[in-house]
Amino acid sequence: AQSVTQPDIHITVSEGASLELRCNYSYGATPYLFWYVQSPGQGLQLLLKYFSGDTLVQGIKGFEAEFKRSQSSFNLRKPSVHWSDAAEYFCAVVSRTGANNLFFGTGTRLTVIP
Amino acid sequence: DADVTQTPRNRITKTGKRIMLECSQTKGHDRMYWYRQDPGLGLRLIYYSFDVKDINKGEISDGYSVSRQAQAKFSLSLESAIPNQTALYFCATSDRGTQHFGDGTRLSIL
Numbered sequence: 001a002q003s004v005t006q007p008d009i010h011i012t013v014s015e016g017a018s019l020e021l022r023c024n025y026s027y028g029a030t031p032y033l034f035w036y037v038q039s040p041g042q043g044l045q046l047l048l049k050y051f052s053g054d055t056l057v058q059g060i061k062g063f064e065a066e067f068k069r070s071q072s073s074f075n076l077r078k079p080s081v082h083w084s085d086a087a088e089y090f091c092a093v094v095s096r097t098g099a100n101n102l103f104f105g106t107g108t109r110l111t112v113i114p
Numbered sequence: 115d116a117d118v119t120q121t122p123r124n125r126i127t128k129t130g131k132r133i134m135l136e137c138s139q140t141k142g143h144d145r146m147y148w149y150r151q152d153p154g155l156g157l158r159l160i161y162y163s164f165d166v167k168d169i170n171k172g173e174i175s176d177g178y179s180v181s182r183q184a185q186a187k188f189s190l191s192l193e194s195a196i197p198n199q200t201a202l203y204f205c206a207t208s209d210r211g212t213q214h215f216g217d218g219t220r221l222s223i224l
Binding site: 034042043045046049090094100101107 | 159216218
């Protein structure tokens with residue numbers, strides 16, 4: 001069965017510092033992977049996605065993620081965090097069942113300190 | 115205007131009441147989904163629909179029903195609301211594997 005694990009519930013970084021949010025998946029085949037961001041009171045905004053091809057994926061807002069099949073990981077990175085990046089981040093994988101819904105991790109809440 | 119619109123944005127109701135959450139989309143996608151989000155649990159699938167005649171249960175459908183009135187509209191109903199259905203509810207559309215979410219409905223059941 002497919003699953004997504006985000007090991008870090010809460011991360012605090014200083015503004016301007018680099019960021020890496022971890023995501024591990026269990027899938028059994030080549031997954032379709034996503035990162036979404038949820039700001040307080042807002043819906044889910046797609047940051048980036050990986051379907052195939054280049055394993056380093058560029059997204060919006062300066063984010064990137066790298067698919068590593070050997071480690072079953074899809075970690076999200078940003079070289080320099082801005083205060084506006086404070087939000088909750090969700091990693092997700094498309095279901096292998098006919099529903100094609102998303103299986104989500106439990107999320108990582110990012111706090112940015114000045 | 116938003117591509118996926120959910121109404122209401124917030125709702126407080128009492129145990130035992132019937133409540134409907136509505137979702138409409140202008141993206142022209144056939145596939146629509148309802149999820150609920152609970153703190154620490156991420157999002158879980160309630161129901162999904164591939165067209166107006168194709169509706170399917172998701173992981174946590176008990177206590178919920180849905181109606182696909184048109185390609186653009188997909189409503190979620192709680193026939194008799196209970197407190198553990200207090201959550202943030204999201205509607206989404208899907209096209210070629212990518213899902214697009216509304217802003218959510220925050221539902222509180224007292």
